Amino acid sequence: MIKTQKYIQENKDLFLDDLKALLRIPSVSADPTFKKDVKDAAKAVAKLLKGAGLKKVKINKTKGHPIVYGERIVDKNLPTVLIYGHYDVQPADPIDLWDTPPFEPTIKKTKNHPQGAVFARGAADDKGQVLMHVQAVKAMIATKELPCNVKFMIEGEEEVGSIHLGIFCKANRKQLACDVVLISDTSIIGNKTPSITVGLRGLSYVEVEVVGPNRDLHSGVYGGAVANPINILAKMIAQLHDKNNKITIPGFYDDVKNYAKAERAALNKAPFSETKYKKDLQIKEVFGEKGYTTIERTGIRPTLDVNGIWGGYIGEGAKTVLPSAAFAKISMRLVSNQDPAKITKDFTKYFKSLAPKSVKVKVTPHHGGHPAVTPIDSKEYRAAEAAMKKTFKKDVIPQMGGGSIPIVALFEQVLKVNVVLMGFGLDSDVIHSPNEHYGLFNYYRGIETIPYFFEQYCS
Amino acid sequence: MIKTQKYIQENKDLFLDDLKALLRIPSVSADPTFKKDVKDAAKAVAKLLKGAGLKKVKINKTKGHPIVYGERIVDKNLPTVLIYGHYDVQPADPIDLWDTPPFEPTIKKTKNHPQGAVFARGAADDKGQVLMHVQAVKAMIATKELPCNVKFMIEGEEEVGSIHLGIFCKANRKQLACDVVLISDTSIIGNKTPSITVGLRGLSYVEVEVVGPNRDLHSGVYGGAVANPINILAKMIAQLHDKNNKITIPGFYDDVKNYAKAERAALNKAPFSETKYKKDLQIKEVFGEKGYTTIERTGIRPTLDVNGIWGGYIGEGAKTVLPSAAFAKISMRLVSNQDPAKITKDFTKYFKSLAPKSVKVKVTPHHGGHPAVTPIDSKEYRAAEAAMKKTFKKDVIPQMGGGSIPIVALFEQVLKVNVVLMGFGLDSDVIHSPNEHYGLFNYYRGIETIPYFFEQYCS
Numbered sequence: 001m002i003k004t005q006k007y008i009q010e011n012k013d014l015f016l017d018d019l020k021a022l023l024r025i026p027s028v029s030a031d032p033t034f035k036k037d038v039k040d041a042a043k044a045v046a047k048l049l050k051g052a053g054l055k056k057v058k059i060n061k062t063k064g065h066p067i068v069y070g071e072r073i074v075d076k077n078l079p080t081v082l083i084y085g086h087y088d089v090q091p092a093d094p095i096d097l098w099d100t101p102p103f104e105p106t107i108k109k110t111k112n113h114p115q116g117a118v119f120a121r122g123a124a125d126d127k128g129q130v131l132m133h134v135q136a137v138k139a140m141i142a143t144k145e146l147p148c149n150v151k152f153m154i155e156g157e158e159e160v161g162s163i164h165l166g167i168f169c170k171a172n173r174k175q176l177a178c179d180v181v182l183i184s185d186t187s188i189i190g191n192k193t194p195s196i197t198v199g200l201r202g203l204s205y206v207e208v209e210v211v212g213p214n215r216d217l218h219s220g221v222y223g224g225a226v227a228n229p230i231n232i233l234a235k236m237i238a239q240l241h242d243k244n245n246k247i248t249i250p251g252f253y254d255d256v257k258n259y260a261k262a263e264r265a266a267l268n269k270a271p272f273s274e275t276k277y278k279k280d281l282q283i284k285e286v287f288g289e290k291g292y293t294t295i296e297r298t299g300i301r302p303t304l305d306v307n308g309i310w311g312g313y314i315g316e317g318a319k320t321v322l323p324s325a326a327f328a329k330i331s332m333r334l335v336s337n338q339d340p341a342k343i344t345k346d347f348t349k350y351f352k353s354l355a356p357k358s359v360k361v362k363v364t365p366h367h368g369g370h371p372a373v374t375p376i377d378s379k380e381y382r383a384a385e386a387a388m389k390k391t392f393k394k395d396v397i398p399q400m401g402g403g404s405i406p407i408v409a410l411f412e413q414v415l416k417v418n419v420v421l422m423g424f425g426l427d428s429d430v431i432h433s434p435n436e437h438y439g440l441f442n443y444y445r446g447i448e449t450i451p452y453f454f455e456q457y458c459s
Numbered sequence: 460m461i462k463t464q465k466y467i468q469e470n471k472d473l474f475l476d477d478l479k480a481l482l483r484i485p486s487v488s489a490d491p492t493f494k495k496d497v498k499d500a501a502k503a504v505a506k507l508l509k510g511a512g513l514k515k516v517k518i519n520k521t522k523g524h525p526i527v528y529g530e531r532i533v534d535k536n537l538p539t540v541l542i543y544g545h546y547d548v549q550p551a552d553p554i555d556l557w558d559t560p561p562f563e564p565t566i567k568k569t570k571n572h573p574q575g576a577v578f579a580r581g582a583a584d585d586k587g588q589v590l591m592h593v594q595a596v597k598a599m600i601a602t603k604e605l606p607c608n609v610k611f612m613i614e615g616e617e618e619v620g621s622i623h624l625g626i627f628c629k630a631n632r633k634q635l636a637c638d639v640v641l642i643s644d645t646s647i648i649g650n651k652t653p654s655i656t657v658g659l660r661g662l663s664y665v666e667v668e669v670v671g672p673n674r675d676l677h678s679g680v681y682g683g684a685v686a687n688p689i690n691i692l693a694k695m696i697a698q699l700h701d702k703n704n705k706i707t708i709p710g711f712y713d714d715v716k717n718y719a720k721a722e723r724a725a726l727n728k729a730p731f732s733e734t735k736y737k738k739d740l741q742i743k744e745v746f747g748e749k750g751y752t753t754i755e756r757t758g759i760r761p762t763l764d765v766n767g768i769w770g771g772y773i774g775e776g777a778k779t780v781l782p783s784a785a786f787a788k789i790s791m792r793l794v795s796n797q798d799p800a801k802i803t804k805d806f807t808k809y810f811k812s813l814a815p816k817s818v819k820v821k822v823t824p825h826h827g828g829h830p831a832v833t834p835i836d837s838k839e840y841r842a843a844e845a846a847m848k849k850t851f852k853k854d855v856i857p858q859m860g861g862g863s864i865p866i867v868a869l870f871e872q873v874l875k876v877n878v879v880l881m882g883f884g885l886d887s888d889v890i891h892s893p894n895e896h897y898g899l900f901n902y903y904r905g906i907e908t909i910p911y912f913f914e915q916y917c918s
Contacts, residue, residue, distance in 0.1 A: 030776030091778055094675075160776055187680075201679060205777045213740035216553075216892040220660060220860075221646075223792055224762030225753045227746035230787075231700070231765050237690060238697035281672040287686035287817040294684045303683030306690050307780050312767035313788060317489030317619055318664045318825040319550055320790055321766050321891055328689075329772060331779055333682055358746040366777040401679075432780055433675040 001451045003143035008135070008447050015135045015447065016118075016440070018048060022087070022127050023105040023120040029065055029088035029160045038156050041087045042066045045154050048131070052138035054152060062164035065156030069175070072141060073149045079458050080149040082178035082415070083137075084407065085130030085185065086158030089122035090432045097434035112191070112428050113439040123438035125431035129184035129423060130154055132446035140451055148458035151178060155407075158185075161205070161367025162407045169414045180380040180457065181411045184446060186401050186423030191441055193271060194392040196384055197421040199299060199400040200408055202334030202371035204343045205307075208351060209362040210236070210326050216312075217322040227358035229326040230311045236354040236361075237328065240304055244290035247304050247332075249350045252343070257336035259300055268295055270397055280428065299400030303333045329366075340368025370409030374419060380457060384422045387452035391445055422453065460910045462602035467594070467906050474594045474906065475577075475899070477507060481546070481586050482564040482579040488524055488547035488619045497615050500546045501525045504613050507590070511597035513611060521623035524615030528634070531600060532608045538917050539608035541637035541874070542596075543866065544589030544644060545617030548581030549891045556893035571650070571887050572898040582897035584890035588643035588882060589613055591905035599910055607917035610637060614866075617644075620664070620826025621866045628873045639839040639916065640870045643905060645860050645882030650900055652730060653851040655843055656880040658758060658859040659867055661793030661830035663802045664766075667810060668821040669695070669785045675771075676781040686817035688785040689770045695813040695820075696787065699763055703749035706763050706791075708809045711802070716795035718759055727754055729856055739887065758859030762792045788825075799827030829868030833878060839916060843881045846911035850904055881912065 008015075027041035028034040042059050045068045049057045054070035065088060073080075092102035100106040105120040118128065133152070140146035153176065155165050169176060186197040212229040213222070242248050259267070272295055274286060288297040297303070311326030313319035332343055348363040355361045374381060376398050385396045401421070408419045424446040430436050467474075486500035487493040501518050504527045508516045513529035524547060532539075551561035559565040564579040577587065592611070599605035612635065614624050628635060645656040671688040672681070701707050718726070731754055733745060747756040756762070770785030772778035791802055807822040814820045833840060835857050844855045860880070867878045883905040889895050 030778065031774065091772070091774055091776075093772065093774060093778075097675075159778075203679075203779070205779070207777075213742055215740075215889060215894075216556075217740070217889075218891040219762075219764045219766060219790060220662075220792055221757065221886055221890075222740075223764045223790075224756040224760055225745055225747045226740060226742060227744075228764045230768050231696060231763075234693040234696035234765065234768070235700075237693035241690070241694075281674075281676075281681075281685060283672055283685060283817055285686075285815070285817040286684055287815060288684045297684040298680065298682070301683055303678075304690075305678045305682045305687045305779075305781055306693065306771065307678060307778060307782070308771035308773045309689050309693070309785065310769045310773040312765065313550070313552065314767045314769040314786075315490065315550055315552060317550075318666075318788065318790070319489065319552075319618075319766060319891065320662070320664070320764075322764055323766070326768065327773075329777065331678060331682075331777070333679055356744070356746060358742055358744040427680055430674060430676075431680075432677040432778065435674075 001145055001455055004139045004145045004451045005448060007139040007143050012444060019118060019128055019131050019443065020105040022131065023118065023122055024103055026103045027088050027122070027156065028091050029157050030091055038065045038088055042068050042156055045087050048134050049152055052134050053141035060168065062168060064164045067156065067165065067168050068154040069152065071151040072137070072146060074146055078148040080151060080178040081454065081457065082151045082153060082176060082181045083133045084153050084181055084183045085133065086126050086155050087130060088156040088159050089127070090125070090159050092121045094434060099435055110437070112426055113441065115439070115441045117437040117439045119435055119437040121436055123436055124425040124429040125436065126158065126185045128438035128443050129425065129446065132184060132424065132443060133450055135447045136450035140454065145451070147454050151176065161369065163367065165407055166410050169410065173414065176415060178415065178417055180417055181415065181419045182453065183405065183419060183421050184423045185405055186421045187425040187427050188423065189271060189397060189399065190426065191439065192394065193397065194388040194394055195397040195399040196381065196388070197401040197423060198376055198398040199373045200371060200405055200421070201302070202338060202340050203331060203369040204334060204340045204347065205331040205366040205368065206344060206347060207364045207366060208328050208330060210355065211324065211360045212358065213324055216324050219320040219322040222322050226322060227356060228322050229359055230323060232355065232359050233311065233326040233328060236351060237306055239354050245288055247302065249346050251346055252302070255337035255339065256302060264296065267299060267400060268293055270295055270399060300335055302335050302338060304330065306330050335371050338371060340370060344368060372408035372412065372419070374421060378418050380418050380420045383453050383456035384420045386456045387449050388422070390452045391449045460604055460914055463598045463604045463910045464907060466598040466602050471903060478577060478587055478590050478902065479564040481590065482577065482581055483562055485562045486547050486581070486615065487550050488616050489550055497524045497547055501527050501615055504546050507593050508611055511593050512600035519627065521627060523623045526615070526624065526627050527613040528611065530610040531596070531605060533605055537607040539610060539637040540913065540916065541610045541612060541635060541640045542592045543612050543640055543642050544592065545585050545614050546589060547615040547618050548586070549584070549618050551580045553893060558894055569896070571885055572900065574898070574900045576896040576898045578894055578896040580895055582895055583884040583888040584895065585617065585644045587897035587902050588884065588905065591643060591883065591902060592909055594906045595909035599913065604910070606913050610635065620828065622826065624866055625869050628869065632873065635874060637874065637876055639876055640874065640878045641912065642864065642878060642880050643882045644864055645880045646884040646886050647882065648730060648856060648858065649885065650898065651853065652856065653847040653853055654856040654858040655840065655847070656860040656882060657835055657857040658832045659830060659864055659880070660761070661797060661799050662790060662828040663793060663799045663806065664790040664825035664827065665803060665806060666823045666825060667787050667789060669814065670783065670819045671817065672783055675783050678779040678781040681781050685781060686815060687781050688818055689782060691814065691818050692770065692785040692787060695810060696765055698813050704747055706761065708805050710805055711761070714796035714798065715761055723755065726758060726859060727752055729754060729858060759794055761794050761797060763789065765789050794830050797830060799829060803827060831867040831871065831878070833880060837877050839877050839879045842912050842915035843879045845915045846908050847881070849911050850908045
C-alpha cells in the first residue's frame with residue numbers, strides 16, 4: 001500500500017474540500033422541510049463514488065430517502081467488503097447554541113484536536129467517516145492497489161431508524177452479497193488510544209401523549225380539581241425508574257445478560273477517568289444504575305432516557321394555564337437479547353397502567369433496533385485490529401459502545417456476515433449536539449488505516 | 460335609573476362596536492413583541508373614558524405598561540366608587556387551536572350563549588367587563604343620573620402580576636381616595652344563577668431550571684451514566700404531591716384555614732353537577748386533594764400546577780439526545796393567610812432539596828398575590844347583591860373563586876377600603892384558553908346592573 005499511502009498524502013487538501021462540500025448540504029432526515037437537501041446529499045455521494053472509480057453507481061429510490069450504491073469488482077473469486085454508512089444527519093437544534101452555523105463547515109482547534117477539527121452537523125456522524133472510505137478506495141483504485149472487491153451502500157435514514165434499508169437489503173441480497181460489512185460510525189477512546197467497538201446497544205423509541213381536559217383551562221378556576229397532564233406525565237416518568245435507578249417496566253431485564261465477574265473486570269480495564277469525565281461535562285456526580293460503573297452503565301446495561309418533553313405555556317413570562325395535554329419522547333437503549341419490539345410493547349402496557357383514570361394516554365413507537373455484538377476472534381476483527389495498530393502504533397482495545405446502529409443486527413440476519421465497527425470519532429466530538437465536529441487527524445488517520453484493513457482482510 | 464336604562468337599550472349596538480374595536484388591539488402584556496399594542500390599548504381606553512364624560516383622563520406612565528385614570532366628581536360630600544379593571548390580555552397561544560383569529564372579534568352562538576357571544580382574546584378577561592363599567596357610567600352621566608362620584612383605574616399589567624400598580628397606588632393615595640373598589644373580572648355561576656365572588660385564591664408563580672451536563676449529549680453514549688435533567692425534573696415534580704394529592708412542601712398548609720363542617724356544608728350548597736362538569740371537559744374522573752369536593756378544591760384549598768414544561772428535542776421525529784437542561788413553569792394557588800413571598804421561599808428551598816448532586820437547580824419567582832376574602836355583611840356586598848337581584852330577578856349566591864386577582868389584597872391594604880367582585884363572565888367562557896368569548900347577554904346584563912349598584916350604594 002505504499003503507492004496508496006503516497007496518493008493519500010498528496011491529496012489531503014482535496015479530500016478536505018470534498019468533506020466540506022458534503023457538510024454544506026443540510027440533509028436532516030427527520031424533518032420533512034429538508035427533503036430536497038437529503039436528495040441533494042444522495043446525489044453528491046453518488047458523484048463522489050463515481051469520482052473514486054466505482055461502477056454501477058445508482059441512487060436507489062425508497063419510500064423514504066434514497067440509498068446510494070456503487071461497487072468495484074476486481075475479481076469474482078476474491079473477497080468482497082461492503083462499506084455501509086449514512087449521509088443523513090441529526091437535526092441541528094438548538095441552533096442558537098452553535099458557535100458557527102451548523103451547515104457552514106468551519107475549521108477550529110480544540111483541546112482534543114490540536115491539529116484542528118471541522119465543525120458542522122454530520123462532520124463525525126457520519127459524513128466525515130463515510131468519506132474516509134470513499135477517499136481510501138479512491139486512492140487504492142487510482143494506484144491500482146485495491147486488493148479485493150468493494151461495494152458501497154450509503155443510506156439516508158440512519159438517524160430516523162433506517163426505516164427502508166431492511167426492505168432494500170432483503171430485495172437486493174444478490175447485489176449486496178459480501179464477506180464482511182465495514183462501518184465507520186463509532187468512536188475510538190482517544191487519538192492515542194485506538195479501539196474498536198465490539199458491542200452496540202439496541203433502541204426502542206416512543207412518543208407519549210397524556211391528555212386531560214378537552215381544552216386548556218384557567219389554572220385558577222380548575223386547578224386542583226382536574227388532573228393536570230404535565231403533573232401526571234411527570235409522575236408517570238418518575239415511576240419508570242426505582243430508587244436504585246433500575247428501570248421498573250415488568251420483564252425489562254429478562255433478556256439482559258448478566259456478565260461474570262471476570263468479564264466485568266476485563267471491561268473495566270479500558271482507560272477511563274471519572275474525574276476527567278465529570279470535568280468535561282461539568283457535573284458534580286455521575287448518575288445511573290446502582291452497582292455498575294460508568295463503563296458498564298453505557299456498555300452492557302440498558303437505559304431509559306426522556307429525550308424531549310413539552311406541554312402548556314413555554315413562552316416568555318407567566319401564563320396560568322392548566323394544559324389539555326403533555327408530551328414526551330422517550331428512548332430505551334437495549335443490550336444482549338432484548339428485543340426492541342417486545343420492549344416497546346412492554347413499555348406501552350406498563351406506561352398506560354401508570355395513568356390515573358382522569359387522563360388518556362397514547363404511545364406511538366418511533367423506531368427500534370436490535371443490540372449487536374461483534375466476535376473479537378474473527379478474521380475481520382483481526383484485520384481491523386492489525387490495520388489500526390499499523391497506523392496508530394499502539395495496541396487496539398475492544399470496546400462496548402453505548403450508541404445504537406440498528407442496522408448492524410439486520411446485516412447479520414439478512415446478509416449473513418459479520419460487521420466490523422471501525423470508527424474514528426471521539427466521544428468529545430459532540431455528535432447529535434450543537435458544535436459537532438470531526439478531527440482532521442481522525443479524518444486522515446481513517447483514510448490511511450482503511451487500505452491496511454483491505455490489505456489484511458484480503459491477503 | 461329609568462332614563463339610564465332607556466339610554467342603555469338605545470345604545471346597545473354602539474356599545475358592542477366599542478368592545479369589538481378594543482378587542483382588535485392585541486394587548487398581550489407578557490410578550491415584549493406587543494409593547495406598542497399594549498400602549499395603543501391604553502390610548503383607546505382613555506378615549507373611551509373621555510367619550511363617556513369622565514374628567515382628568517390621563518395615561519400614567521409606569522416602568523412597565525401604563526395605567527389609565529379618569530374621574531367624575533359629582534359632589535365631594537358624596538361617596539366615591541373606584542372602578543378597577545385591566546386592558547391587557549393573556550397570550551393567545553396556542554394560536555392554531557382558535558377557530559377564528561384571536562384578535563378579530565367574531566360573534567357566534569354557543570350552548571351557554573344562545574344569544575351569541577363575542578369570540579376574541581380578552582373578551583371576558585377583562586376588556587368586555589371593563590367596558591361594561593365605561594358604558595354604564597356613560598349612560599348615567601348622559602342622563603344626569605350618576606348618583607355619586609366615580610373614578611376609573613384601568614391597568615395594563617394584570618396578566619403579568621400587576622407589577623407596577625402597587626407603586627402607583629401608594630404614590631397616588633389622595634387621587635385614588637374612595638369608599639369602595641368595584642371590579643368585574645370574575646364569573647357568575649350561570650346566566651340564570653347570579654353569584655358574587657367573595658373569596659379569591661392568591662398566587663405564587665415560579666420558573667424552574669434543572670441543569671445537568673454542560674451540553675446536549677448523545678443518549679447512546681452517555682445515557683444511563685449521566686443524570687438526564689428531564690428525568691430528574693419529572694421526579695422532582697412528582698414529589699411535589701403525595702399519594703393523596705396533598706402538596707408536600709414543608710409548612711405549606713400552616714396558614715390554611717380549616718373550615719368548620721357547617722361552613723363546608725354551606726359552601727357545597729352552590730349548584731354544581733359533577734356529571735355536567737366532567738362532560739363539559741370530557742374527562743372520566745375529577746382529580747384532586749383527597750377528602751375535598753370539587754367546589755372546595757377550587758375554592759378553599761391551595762393547589763400546585765405545572766403550567767408549562769420543556770426540554771430536549773421537541774421537533775418532528777426522533778432525536779436521541781440527553782439534554783443539558785429542562786425547564787418548567789409552576790404556580791401555586793394560595794388561600795386564607797398563605798403569604799406568597801413565604802410560599803415562594805419555602806417552595807424554592809424544598810424543590811432544591813429534591814435534586815440529586817448531579818444537577819444544578821435554579822428557581823426564578825415570576826409574581827405573586829395574596830389571597831382575599833370580601834365580607835358579605837358589608838354595605839358594598841349588599842349593594843351588589845341588590846343590583847344583581849334586580850336585573851336577574853333571582854337570589855344571588857356568594858361564591859369562593861379559584862382564580863387570583865393579586866391586586867385585591869393590595870387595595871385593601873393601601874386604599875383601606877373593601878373590594879366588591881361583581882363579575883359577569885361564565886367559567887365556560889374559556890378565559891386564558893383558545894376561543895375565549897364573552898356572552899352578549901352578559902355584556903349587556905353587566906351594563907344594566909352596574910347603575911343599580913351605584914343607586915343602592917350611594918343612597
